[in-house]
Amino acid sequence: MQVLYFAWLRERVGVGSEEVDPGPATTAAELIEELKRRDPRYSAAFADVSAIRVAVDQKMVALDSPISEAREVAFFPPVTGG
Amino acid sequence: MSAVSVGPEDFDIGAEIAALTADDREIGAVVSFTGLVREMTAAGALDEMTLEHYPGMTGAALEAIVAEAQERWPLSGVRVIHRVGPLAPGDRIVLVLTASRHREAAFEAAAFLMDYLKTRAPFWKREAGAHGAAWVDAREADDAAAARWGDDRS
Numbered sequence: 001m002q003v004l005y006f007a008w009l010r011e012r013v014g015v016g017s018e019e020v021d022p023g024p025a026t027t028a029a030e031l032i033e034e035l036k037r038r039d040p041r042y043s044a045a046f047a048d049v050s051a052i053r054v055a056v057d058q059k060m061v062a063l064d065s066p067i068s069e070a071r072e073v074a075f076f077p078p079v080t081g082g
Numbered sequence: 083m084s085a086v087s088v089g090p091e092d093f094d095i096g097a098e099i100a101a102l103t104a105d106d107r108e109i110g111a112v113v114s115f116t117g118l119v120r121e122m123t124a125a126g127a128l129d130e131m132t133l134e135h136y137p138g139m140t141g142a143a144l145e146a147i148v149a150e151a152q153e154r155w156p157l158s159g160v161r162v163i164h165r166v167g168p169l170a171p172g173d174r175i176v177l178v179l180t181a182s183r184h185r186e187a188a189f190e191a192a193a194f195l196m197d198y199l200k201t202r203a204p205f206w207k208r209e210a211g212a213h214g215a216a217w218v219d220a221r222e223a224d225d226a227a228a229a230r231w232g233d234d235r236s
Binding site for chain 1: 134135138142143176199200204206207218219220224
């Protein structure tokens with residue numbers, strides 16, 4: 001699946017998007033834990049999960065939402081537009 | 083014309099109001115909200131504010147917010163413009179226009195649109211100045227403002 005990062009999360013991960021094999025992860029929260037296991041960059045970027053929001057296939061959802069059917073998962077900080 | 087525009091271009095508020103009301107003689111009220119870049123921040127004077135967004139999602143998220151406003155209030159027209167990219171102090175960031183027969187619906191819908199836009203649309207502000215650069219933190223006051231319309235998601 002395609003995984004996207006925005007704002008300071010993008011800066012800390014180091015890329016705006018990448019192709020990711022989710023492995024055993026079935027929810028967005030599990031995908032975060034899986035990424036943290038794979039590389040310390042993600043451990044730093046996702047250190048405070050309470051500051052992370054997620055969109056699955058371009059819809060904002062809760063972190064425990066399923067990602068098994070997802071084509072695109074985006075992680076970002078709380079939005080600050082307007 | 084689509085109700086929603088997202089892009090780097092500035093907008094002309096008078097021209098937008100004229101376009102929204104041109105063909106409808108039943109409109110009795112238009113409310114306009116414009117958001118501007120403030121120069122002074124807690125960290126110091128701002129040189130530049132950059133708006134990042136999620137291009138694949140932004141348009142649909144704004145359309146959904148507009149559709150929800152149109153369900154809640156009897157609106158004759160809605161226009162939302164949100165700029166992205168680098169902006170300077172004093173620049174316009176966002177425009178919300180609501181038109182209706184009477185003012186109550188237009189006032190309330192404009193406030194609703196801004197409250198939901200601030201908590202549901204995928205935009206992020208980064209401020210840069212002589213002091214350095216930092217991403218703007220989300221404000222709890224914005225979540226509280228959205229919650230008064232029955233938004234219990236945050």
